[in-house]
Amino acid sequence: GLFAAMRAGAPGHTIIVTSNKWSGVDEMAAFKPLADPNVVYNFHFYEPMAETHQGASWTSGGEKGLSAVVYPVDEASKAGQLAKMTDPAARKVLEEYRGSRGWVAARLARALDWGRANRVPMTCNEFGVYTKVSLPESRCRWIRDVRELCEEGGAGWCMWDYAGGFKVANTDADGHRTADPQCLRALGLSP
Numbered sequence: 120g121l122f123a124a125m126r127a128g129a130p131g132h133t134i135i136v137t138s139n140k141w142s143g144v145d146e147m148a149a150f151k152p153l154a155d156p157n158v159v160y161n162f163h164f165y166e167p168m169a170e171t172h173q174g175a176s177w178t179s180g181g182e183k184g185l186s187a188v189v190y191p192v193d194e195a196s197k198a199g200q201l202a203k204m205t206d207p208a209a210r211k212v213l214e215e216y217r218g219s220r221g222w223v224a225a226r227l228a229r230a231l232d233w234g235r236a237n238r239v240p241m242t243c244n245e246f247g248v249y250t251k252v253s254l255p256e257s258r259c260r261w262i263r264d265v266r267e268l269c270e271e272g273g274a275g276w277c278m279w280d281y282a283g284g285f286k287v288a289n290t291d292a293d294g295h296r297t298a299d300p301q302c303l304r305a306l307g308l309s310p
Contacts, residue, residue, distance in 0.1 A: 122153060133158065134155070135159050136158050137160070142163040142245070143162065144162055144226055144230040145229055147162040147233055148232075159240045160239050160242070164227060164230075164245070164246040167218045170216070170253070173249065175249050182212055185212060188254070191218055192216055197213060197216065227243075231274055241274040243265070243274055243277070244277045245277065246278055247279040247285035248262060250284060262302065270307075278306060281296075282296050287306070
């Protein structure tokens with residue numbers, strides 16, 4: 120198959136392999152490891168979507184109708200938002216929102232436990248929060264939790280993206296980019 124052709128063309132290279140369906144943790148947990156010792160297994164993490172994709176126009180759920188979602192979940196803030204909400208799809212997503220470090224840890228464990236059980240190296244090479252309408256403090260708390268939990272679970276990580284909608288860097292009117300110090304701290308980096 121495809122992997123065999125890649126290995127034949129690059130016999131000494133480490134190959135990064137992922138599952139199907141957006142490389143999610145549930146798909147990774149159901150993946151069968153390859154009989155090749157020179158592979159790193161990758162997953163993506165954007166859960167809960169109420170936090171990570173609030174305001175995103177391309178989602179199929181009600182996330183596009185959300186804004187200013189607090190992470191970890193703040194029941195008073197959530198109740199206030201629900202009281203004013205008229206979009207039924209957004210309302211359903213927010214009602215089901217249970218974002219907390221413990222909840223995120225349990226979801227990440229689907230992939231991290233699989234990696235430990237199979238004794239294979241893991242990386243989360245894509246995670247982040249869409250910045251259009253998210254609260255910067257909540258966004259950075261979520262980023263910090265995911266980064267720390269990946270590190271605690273022995274997985275490498277890479278945040279999506281540099282200067283786009285999930286950005287680490289802000290771009291001024293002249294096109295100059297500067298790293299967001301709050302986001303850098305959430306990533307465990309020095310501003």
